[in-house]
Amino acid sequence: MMSGMGRITIADIARQAGVSTAAVSYALNGRPGVSDATREQVLKIAADLGWAPSSAARSLSGAHTETVGLVLARAPETLGFESFYMQFVAGIESVLSERDYGLLLQVAPDIDAEVRTYRKWRAARRVDGVVMVDPRSPDPRLDLLVGPDALPAVVVGDPSLSGGLTSVYTDDAAAMRSCVEYLAGLGHTSVGHVTGTPEFGHTHIRDEAFAREAAARSMVTEVRRADYTPDAGAAATRDLLRRGGVTAIVYDNDAMALAGLGAAHEAGVRVPGEVSLVAWDDSPVCRAAYPQLTALSHDVAAYGAHVARRLFEALAGEPPASYRDSTPELQVRGSTAPPPAR
Amino acid sequence: MMSGMGRITIADIARQAGVSTAAVSYALNGRPGVSDATREQVLKIAADLGWAPSSAARSLSGAHTETVGLVLARAPETLGFESFYMQFVAGIESVLSERDYGLLLQVAPDIDAEVRTYRKWRAARRVDGVVMVDPRSPDPRLDLLVGPDALPAVVVGDPSLSGGLTSVYTDDAAAMRSCVEYLAGLGHTSVGHVTGTPEFGHTHIRDEAFAREAAARSMVTEVRRADYTPDAGAAATRDLLRRGGVTAIVYDNDAMALAGLGAAHEAGVRVPGEVSLVAWDDSPVCRAAYPQLTALSHDVAAYGAHVARRLFEALAGEPPASYRDSTPELQVRGSTAPPPAR
Known part of the structure; x- marks a missing residue:
């Protein structure tokens, strides 16, 4: 037979x-x-x-590829210490696997390569839809994802950056405000911010919330631009500690915060006795550090699962909408305390 | 037109x-x-x-899907702190993207689900070939990957576990021997080993090398079985420190070693003054810790790239062979020192 x-x-x-x-x-x-x-x-x-069924035969007949696409436009080496993406992917997979869908993952060196990948996927009908991360302003990818012949997509990021597509986002401004409020409540009046890649829309949103909330509380701020790598986090921390003045530092990811903790140890600066540190994106690394890192905590796997469910709704023809995922909440641990007495 | x-x-x-x-x-x-x-x-x-070209049309005509499959049979939540897999995937992608291939990634809860995924991929012609990781003995996946109608595959692991398929592996026994030799050279005579999932073939190889090399040097050993999670690493470390005796601990991954460092800090046990710690799989986390963790260091992204190149050779019809990747080398940092004087 x-x-x-x-x-x-x-x-x-x-x-x-x-x-x-x-x-x-x-x-x-x-x-x-x-x-x-x-x-x-x-x-x-x-x-x-x-x-x-042969997926090839079905896609020729207009049916589904049962595949969802995700391009990560990051240098491959950054993925090894960004636990965010592996947790996010795991969350997406938890929903896809229930429906026997696969995830077509492509690491691209930059956003131009990401655009080329979408073009190829669309032409070759390789995916039913895509998850677009790290929206920018302006964003060249939206040209391919908006319009009658576009690839169905869900944008992971602020609705203001989604070009009218379905978006799933966290309220990063509210999270940052809660963090600055907490540090002010401890008595800190001079705080540093080691921030992320300026092209990403969420970096801008966090930067602005940090600056506004600190200004509203008459705090002095020092900002250092970095790129999520441990090396950049350590260098920014060394620089802030050398200049002196700040008694607390907020980092845009956990890898930079951990490296900042190492830099403080190395410089003989006590955490939290002399400087308090806060990480963004909680992870097992934050709990494994000593002292354990206070962090803006968010269930990243649940976030990925939420995004995947919204993509299936978009594939089913639901009209675009914006969905706020849970707001990152400050998880207070051993790396934060009142500033040293003068 | x-x-x-x-x-x-x-x-x-x-x-x-x-x-x-x-x-x-x-x-x-x-x-x-x-x-x-x-x-x-x-x-x-x-x-x-x-x-x-439409990939659908091409695969119906017997041509390629331009997709390679990878199933990770791990609980989704473990992926967030296993930097190994994200670096490995990034390395695979660096080779695939040169050829415009995508990676179809599926996270499966267990090995049975992984077998079902292979069966589906083969029936639906979803991938040209697969990368199989964490070989076991016996391994039910090999039934689908060996034989005339099998999916082309490369096994990442020891040739003795690859069922005659092309394998790419690291000499974990040699790496473990070098680690034990180093600790013996420092003067340690009682060492702990926090080891990984027993079903994985490489766990067995490392366990045996540790036991043999330590026995050959008349060292006393304490072994604790764990599962790569920070919690298990911390619990095993607390247990070893409470019992006393061991002056050095070797961990099967970096996440457990980092958690062990935290557990030692918490217990007031000085690293490396009272206990030396060694991680397997170096990562930025090891360099960010304080003290920085001595680790068996391996370029995991290069390993992934090597595996992808061998898979393309297999797809091109090259006969199966075994390829040894570079052996993990001990990177000595601040977490290891001679044992305390009695």
């Missing part, structure tokens, strides 16, 4: 059922044109033979 | 070239049946129109 290649085909099922291949196709695809009895018989034979 | 859907089809090219669609297909697929002049003209028109 098997075809030559060892794969079950519609013809095999048709032969065994004694019906035409067209009837088998109607039955398997849930279309009218066959009786209920025939449909039931065909489905039973298909199941018995272990038939699985 | 565009088709209704906005995608360039072979019919569009045929119309513009004034030849049959069959001739266009021959020309585009590099098959005989058209003159060189026609072939050249077709290729030029295809390029001018921005034609891209």
Whole structure:
């Protein structure tokens, strides 16, 4: 009953059922044109033979690739210490695997390569839709993702940056305000911010919230631009400690905060006795550090799962909308305390 | 000249070239049946129109999906702190992206789900080949990956576990021996080992090398079974420190070593003054810790790239072979020193 290649085909099922291949196709695809009895018989034979649809055949017939695409436009080496993306991917997978979908993952050196990847995926019908991360302003990717012939997409980021597409976002401004408020409550009046890649929209949102909230509380601020790498986090921390003055530092990711903790140890500056440190994106690394790092904590795997569910809604034809995921909450641990007495 | 859907089809090219669609297909697929002049003209028109082959059409015609599959049979939450896999994936991507290949990534809860995924991918022709990680003994996945109708695959692990398939591996036994030798050279005579998941073949290889090399040097050993999570690493460390005796601990990954460092700090045990710690798989986390962690260091991204290159060779029909990647080398940092004087 098997075809030559060892794969079950519609013809095999048709032969065994004694019906035409067209009837088998109607039955398997849930279309009218066959009786209920025939449909039931065909489905039973298909199941018995272990038939699985060819994704190639289905996408030619306008059906689904059962694949979702994600491009990460980051230098490959940054992925090794950005626990965010692996947790995010794991969350996406937790929803995809329930529906037998796969995730087509492409690491691209830059945003131009990301645009080329979308173009190729669209032309070759490789994915049903994509998850777009790190929106910018302006964002060249939106040209390919907005419009009648576009790839269905969900943007992970602020609705103001999503070009009208469905977006899932966290309220980073509120999270940053709560962090500055907490430090002010401890008595800090001079705080540093080791911030992320300026092209990313969320960096701008966090920067602005930090500056405004600190100004509203008459705090003195020092900002250091960095790129999420431990080396940049350590260098910015050394610089802030050398200049003196700040008694607390907020970092835009956990890898930089951990490196900042190492730099403080190295410089003989006590944490939290002389300087308090706060990480963004909590992770097991924050809990494993000594002292444990106070962090803006967010369930990143749940965030990824939320994004995947919204993408399935978009694929099902739901109109675009914006969805706020839970706001990162400050998890207070051992790396923060009141500033040293003068 | 565009088709209704906005995608360039072979019919569009045929119309513009004034030849049959069959001739266009021959020309585009590099098959005989058209003159060189026609072939050249077709290729030029295809390029001018921005034609891209449909992966669906190509896989129906027996050509490639331009996709490589990777299943990670781990609980999704472990991926967030296992920097190994994100670096490994980044290395694979660095080779795939050169050839415009994508990586179809599936996180599966267990090895049975991984087997089902392979079966589905093979039936639906979703990937050209797979990278299989964490080989076991016996390994149910090999039934699907060995044989005439199997998915082409490269096994990441010891050749003794690869079922005759192409394998790429590191000499974990040699790396572990060098680590024990180093600790013995410092004067340690009682060492702990916080080891990994027993089902994985490499765990067995490391365990055995640790036990043999320590026995050959008349060292006393304490082994604690753990599962790569920071919590398990911290618990095993607390237990070893409470019992007393060991003056050095070797961990099977960096996340457990970092958690062990935190547990030692918490217990007021000085590192490296009272206990030395060694991580397996170096990562930025090891350099960011204080003191910085001595680690068995391996370029994991290069390892992933190596695996991807061997998979392309397998896809091109090269016979199976075993390839040893570079051996993890001990990177000595601040977490190791001679044992305390008695």
